[in-house]
Amino acid sequence: MNYLAHGYRFLDLPYFLAGTAVPDWLSVVDRKVRVRSRAASAWLDSSDEATRQIASGIVQHLADDQWFHQTRVFAETSLRFAVELRDCLPGDEGFRPSFLGHI
DSSP, X not given: OHHHHHHGGGTTOHHHHHHHHHHHHHHHHOTTOOOOHHHHHTTTTOSSHHHHHXXXXXXXXXXXXXXXXXXXXXXXXXXXXXXXXXXXXXXXXXXXXXXXXXX
C-alpha cells in the first residue's frame, strides 16, 4: 500500500507513477536492495523520456520518505502503535514492534 500513497497524485504520468513505486517494489524482490537518490538522480537528464520519468518518480518517493519520517506525527504514531503491538502480542526475540509500528 505504501507505493500507492506515494503515487496517487501522479496517475496521469504512468512512468513517473511507476518510478514512485520502484523503492517499494525492490524491497519486495529483495529486502537488502535499496535504491538511492544519488543513483536515480544520475538519470534525470537522460535523453529517454521514460527513463527520466522513472528516475524522477524514484527521487520523489525518496524525498517524500525523508520528509514524512521526520514529522512529529510519524514518530508519535509509530511509537504508540509499536507499544500497543508489544503489549498485545507474545514476546519473541525476533519480533520487532518498532518495525511493525513503522508499517
